[in-house]
Amino acid sequence: MHPDWPLSRDLVLIGGGHTHALVLRKWGMNPLPGARVTLINPGAASPYTGMLPGHIAGHYTRDELDIDLVRLARFAGARIVFDTACGLDLMAKRVHLTGRPPIRYDVVSIDIGATAELPGIEGFTQHAHSVKPLGLFASAWQSFLEKAAMQGRPADCAVIGGGVAGVELALAMAYRLKTSGLAEARITLIESGPGLLQATSAVTRRILMRALSRSGITVLTGAQVTRISSGAIALAGRESLPADFIVSAAGARPYPWLAETGLAHTGGFLNVGPDLRTLTDPDVFAAGDCAHLTHAPRPKAGVYAVRAAPILFENLRARLSGQTLREFAPQSDYLKLISKGDRSAVGHKHFFTLSGRSVWRLKDHIDKTFMARLHDLPAMRTPPPPRVRALDEEAETRSEPLCGGCGSKVGRQNLISALSGLPPALHADTITGAGDDAAVLRSGARLQVISTDHLRAFVDDPYLMARIAAVHALGDVCAMGAAPQSALLSLIIPRMSDPMQKATVAEVVAAVSDVLRAAGADLVGGHTSMGRELTIGLTVTGLLDGPAIGLTGARPGDAILLTKPLGTGVILAAEMRGLARGKDVEHALASMQRPLAAASKILAPAAHAMTDVTGFGLAGHLMSILEASDVSARIALPDLPVLPGAEQLSAQGIRSSLWQSNASLEPRISRPASPISDLIYDPQTAGGLLAVVPSQSVTGLLSAFQAEGEPAFVIGRIEEGPPRILVN
Ligand SMILES: Cc1cc2nc3c(=O)[nH]c(=O)nc-3n(C[C@H](O)[C@H](O)[C@H](O)COP(=O)(O)OP(=O)(O)OC[C@H]3O[C@@H](n4cnc5c(N)ncnc54)[C@H](O)[C@@H]3O)c2cc1C
Incomplete structure (x- = not known):
């Protein structure tokens, strides 16, 4: 959001598909003043289709596969909402979501891709996976690999759909199983039509059929799946197949809710004109697999989603600012690069086909260049400071932005000194005033x-x-x-x-x-x-x-419990600078939203002292208990819970604005230098409860936490001595 410009239009992007990812990048470089952008996507990342087979084969990590939508949203000044759209109210201009109240829009754009689910087949939903959404499939494959490695018996996999996607997937899976020590695993490719790869050239088909045969993949054509149960696939008129892992790559199907919006569609895909607006509503745009280009129908392919992005970006701006819209003229054909599992690929365009490792290297180069565009975002310009300014002002306007949340709190010592001057309470009803x-x-x-x-x-x-x-x-x-x-x-x-x-x-x-x-x-x-x-x-x-x-009851021998992991400060500080992984930000936001009432109910009957860990960090809030109770504490570093990503960011030297002030306690703290021990000064927003409880109650309390599904961690104990913290 541009803070100095009044907001007057809401642009909502539904789905973090390829088109919207590129639109966000462009928006960051050229935002429209007055427009608030909202991106709705179920998670913090959206996988890049070109690298999915390579990821399944084990050539790319999950981080390499994922487009980080949180970083892109930050770059674009957009808010990101982790949720799933489930409907549109065209009259009221609201997007309906599964997990929170509707979101208003002036202009909305839909880029949610398609699915390969086969809900018509009994048992599919319970026992099989759809290759799309790609992210869910990639996670399911990883879990399967881990389980298969533990079971130590040959696994059976089945891929439904003998088009390019199904063949590419089967080859990738075969390669990964072989290189993971699961060479005994069997893969069957099931196609209902008379043959595989009907949409490719005869040469490409021959090359890929050879690759399938060399990889030991069984091909069944003319095979109709009728039912899927745990561990088996039933086929019409044939013996059923054993299958531990089943994936459908059988074409692209529209998400059913699109057809219920009242927008015109073709087979569930939203009809759009050349300017990418739906034919029914000029304020609703659609792009990528979920759209049907009425002026130039094309197959569902990422390349068209990517090419639509510059036009969609300009047209969204034009619609929001009253300008003229442009037309999208998709190319008629494109270079198809199909990987063969190992690091080789087939390339095909018009009448030319090439195969081998050099084609893989070309594909790898194209894919990595595409991802680099979305990852290496141009540095945002900050206006230079005034040349003449008041003395000592420099320290207060460091180049780093001021953190939000508790990272922007006033330091503990400044607060203590201000409160120490307060007069005694006027009313007898005031039992305790400021300080707790x-x-x-x-x-x-x-x-x-x-x-x-x-x-x-x-x-x-x-x-x-x-x-x-x-x-x-x-x-x-x-x-x-x-x-x-x-x-x-x-x-x-x-x-x-x-x-x-x-x-x-x-x-x-x-x-x-x-x-x-x-x-x-x-x-x-x-x-x-x-x-x-x-x-x-x-x-x-x-x-x-x-x-x-209160803070005063801690006694030597008591145990110290913490109910949320540390690290919100460093993650938010990194996020503001575009340095945090989106998934880590998503975890941190989920942790901050976890209420404390259940933990408080469990701890209250037992606690000798209790506080919540917020701006002054674990060290500052623990020190408040130690000072009030006149005891010292020993913290076990290996037992300190930290949020995913916090340790790495701390190791990179990233600090929240308040960290330095919190670290003024250092003379009273003995600790080894390490990225995790630095997190004791990390300011927390909506952090956990820090409770001091009798040691004999710990087992019962931990069982109660487990029964409630709430986290709790024993991090140390109270000892005799002046208020100091020993971390080891
Ligand atoms: C194995 C395989 C390999 C492929 N290889 C290629 C290739 O090499 N080249 C090529 O051009 N095409 C390829 N494709 C096709 C390609 O995947 C798609 O055409 C492309 O991903 C479409 O992009 P998109 O922008 O429409 O949406 P997607 O990339 O599918 O992204 C949609 C996003 O929307 C989110 N979403 C879904 N529903 C909702 C909702 N209700 N609310 C909010 N968000 C939602 C999803 O989580 C996802 O993040 C391949 C497909 C497969 C299956």
Whole structure:
């Protein structure tokens, strides 16, 4: 989002397919001021089709295969929503999603690919895989390989569909099985038609048939699959086949929900004109496999999805800004490069066919160049600082951007010194004031806790930010062992048009209310205003039946428990610089959204002291307990849980804005130098509960956590001595 330009149009991209990935890259280099871009995709990555057979054969890692949509979205200034679209309301201009409220659009573009599922075959959904979506298939193949290696008996695989994709897949699978020590495995290629590879030239067919035979792949033609059960495929009029792993590459089928949108389609694929707009609605575009080019029908191939990208990019901008749209003229044929499993391939265009290792090298070069375009994104320009500026200002305007979330908190020491000047409480009802997670007030016969928190947005998704802000704010109440009661919302949103504002506020309120209600609390009011950046805060109250759990009760011999892995600060800091893996960001966001109420209920009856780990990091929050209880702590480094990717990013020297301030505790901490031990200073947003519990209660508590499906980690113990932390 461009913070200085009021937002007035919502562009929503459904699906992170090849076309949209390239559109995002172009958008990052030339954004349209005033347009908010949203990408909806089920996960953080979308595999690149050209490298899928190579990945299945073991030539490329999963990271090499995946287009990182989070990095692309960050580059484009787009928000990414990890969800699946399931419908379009053309009248209300809303995209319906499976996991959250609908998202509004002014212009929407659909690039969701196709599927090879065969739901008409009994047992397919339960016992077989579709090659598309490619990502799910790649994961299923990896799990199968690991299982097959453990079982130590010959495995049977079956590929349904004898077109180019099926043949390429079967060859890749055969090569991988052979090179993984599973040479005894058998592969059968099943085709219902009279022969394989009907869409290729006779020479290409001959070369590939030879490769199939050399790889020991059994080919069945004229074979109709009638039923799939666990470990077997039934064929019409033939003996059934044993099969441990079954994949369908039998053509491209449309996702069924497209036909239910009311948009005109051909066999379920959306009819688009030369400008890639659907013929039914000028604000709905479609590209890639899910579209049917009415002016120039083409087979479903990635090359057309890629070539459509520059036109789609320009036409989306044109539609959003009232300009003239351009026409897409797809080429009539393209160079088909088909890999043969080992590092050789067949190339075919018009009447020419070439085969061998040099063709593989050409394909490898083309594919890697394509991926490099999406990975090596051009550096974004930052305006130079003013030449004359106030003294000491340089340190405050380092080239690195200020982190969001808890990474932008004010340092612990500055806060302690400010609070130390507060006068004593005026009211006898104030049991404890500032200094602990929440203040404790007397409310009639009961105790009430009250706390406030706000977060500067680190993702441009108001719904997601609101969920995290609510979980984060409830953390203070949960840390005191209180039952969440009510909350006030304080919301600052960037300037935007009235319809966008309405939708944004609705998203935030829905998300906050969802999280609060799940925790047993009500949203009872709040305040909204417009400002430079999205900031969401909550003031939360909770009720206690007994005394509040504070920081003072830790005793020597107690165990220290943590309920979420560390690393949100370093991952978010890396993400802002475009250096984090999208999948790691996805994990971190999921961890931040995990509520603490269940963990609090388990820990509260046992905890001697408890707090939540947020901006001051594990070290800062643990030190607060140690200072209040006058004890020291020993942390076992190997037991520290960290989020995927956090250790690598820490090793690269990436630090959240608040890290340095948190590390001012270093003189009171003894620790080995290591990327993981650096994470004790990593500021956490919506981090876990840090509880000090009697050592004899640990086994029971861990069983209770397991029964609830909640994570919990024993990370160390309390010892006698002055407040210090020993990490070893
Ligand atoms: C084994 C194999 C090899 C192939 N090799 C080649 C080749 O060498 N050259 C070639 O040109 N073509 C090849 N193809 C065809 C190629 O895969 C497709 O044409 C290409 O992937 C289409 O790209 P796309 O942009 O339409 O969508 P895709 O690349 O399929 O991406 C669609 C994205 O949308 C997401 N999505 C799906 N549903 C939803 C939803 N409801 N909401 C939100 N997101 C959603 C998916 O998760 C995915 O990220 C091959 C196909 C296979 C199976």
